[in-house]
Amino acid sequence: MSGRVGDLSKEQEDCLQKFKGRLKDVLKPGHDDYYLLRWLRARDFDLNKSETMLRNHFSWRKREKLENIADWECPEVIQKYFTGGLFGVDVDGCPVWIDPFGQIDLKGMLKSAKKADIIKAKVQLLEKLHSETFLDLSKQKGQRVESLIILYDLAKLGMKHLYKPGVDAYCEMITMFEDHYPETLKYAIVINAPRFFPIAYNIVKPFLSEATAKKTIILGTNYHDTLYRYISPEQLPVCYGGKRTDPDGNPTCRSQIGQGGEVPLSYYKQQMLSADIDNAVCVSVGRGSSLQVECEVAVKNSAIRWQFSTQGYDIGFGVYRRTTGERQKASKMEEVVPTHRVNSHLVPEDGSVTCTEAGTYVLRFDNTYSWTKAKRLHYLVEVLEPDTEDFTNPNSSQASFHIKPE
Structure with missing residues (x-):
């Protein structure tokens, strides 16, 4: 049984x-069976875990004062330069969020807005999704709509997107979504996944629930036939093989x-002279000398990511x-x-590089x-290994990745 209204086993109904x-x-009149079953499904009908x-x-x-979230004014830079938007519906009438995430400037965003405000903007969106979008579509369809498809376009995604503060902020958003909006995701469809995608996926995978991972479909550039199974061309922009355009x-x-x-530099907030890098190593590089920081890379196509600042x-x-x-x-x-x-x-320096071969790599200051x-140096260095999933689709002549949902 699916654990949804109208499809419950005797054990699930008792639970x-x-x-x-x-x-x-703590329950209010609006907390109906549809609402409560979301939390139960999220914890496999474990009463104690679901209650907690x-x-x-x-x-x-209560802590975040979400009763007033609709009145919060999102900073202009987030409104203008954050990617994505609700667009059309899938083949079942559920809303679709299309996100050209490969075009986001994570560093510029975090230099121009507070991380808390970026996350708050996502919360505001999710609250509107549940309080307005789902309800409107449910009335139109004549049956309950309570989930959406997220379509991520990773074209133009590059090593710059491994910017650690940006990745950390994105992982916080994933955790927020998993903890507070369970069973909202119907499918996450990733298209134009680049060759270094296994590294990026390995970073975010620990923050995904098992259920979310099973709902993730990862594709390369030959994505159209698979995408049309979920979203018809009539509901997609022309740039994704659809039939819709803006009025212009x-x-x-x-x-x-x-x-x-x-993000234009005019939005940047004043930078501190020294980076506040979590868990940084602090050393002195003597005059007329250098410092070699060794990194053992055991798996080829791993990435080395660094942050550092000097005083x-x-x-x-x-x-x-x-x-x-x-x-x-x-x-x-x-x-x-x-x-x-x-x-x-x-300005604190950060960057990353893909290691095409295993071996000992040296970051030389x-x-x-x-x-x-002498130079006072604060640095953080990490080795990011690719995910061990076999993403290669042997039936495609182009680079393509896939994870089949159950």
Whole structure:
């Protein structure tokens, strides 16, 4: 049995009635069986876990003052440069959120808006989805609508999207969605997944529930036939093989779907001179010397991600791969990222690189050009391995990935 209204086993029905009894002190008239079953399904009808989840949710709503969320004014930069928008319905009449996520400027967004406000903007959207969109579509359809499809377009996604503060913020949004809006997702369909997608997926996968992972469909560039099984061309923009455009003929339908783009510097807030990097290592790089930070990469196509800042002065930075098992000078190693001077005393530096081969990689902080000043350095370095799922679709002539839903 699906665990939905009209499709409950005897055990599930008994569990629902007990759930109502346990929560009678906090339930309101609008908390009907459809609502309560969402929380039960999210915890596989485990009464204790479902009760804890829902009570935590009620406490969170009170703490975040969500009764006034509709009146909150979202910062302009988020309205203009965050990607995505509700657009059309799927073949069953459920709403579709289309998100060209590959075009978002995560660094620019977090330098221009508070992380809390970015997450709050998503909460405001989800509240409107449940209080207005689902109800309107339910009336039109004549039966309950309570879930949506999210279509993620990862075209233009690159290594810059591994920007750690941005990834951390996105993972917080996933956790918020899983904890407070369970069973809202019908399917997540990812299209134009790039070759380094297994690395990105491995970062976010720990934040996905098992149910969400099973609802995820990951595709490459040959996505149209599969996509049409869920969303008809009549409900898609022309840029995705559909038949809809903006009134002015724009094929991306940007009047309804935020297209992201680089955030102008005019939105940036004043930067601190030294980065506040969580768990950073703090060292001094002596005058006329360099510091080599070693990274052991065991799996090819992993990525090395770094953040660092210096106090008062710039520093040189480069990435190398050892060609022997012993410590080497930079001139003897394979150059991966050429050494260059970085103004990390003005703006915290971050970046990443894909390691096409396993081995020992060296991040070299170069202060050999300075004979008078040592440099105080704060750095964080991580090795990100690709997911072990076999994403390659052997039936496709182009790069394609897939996870079949159950």
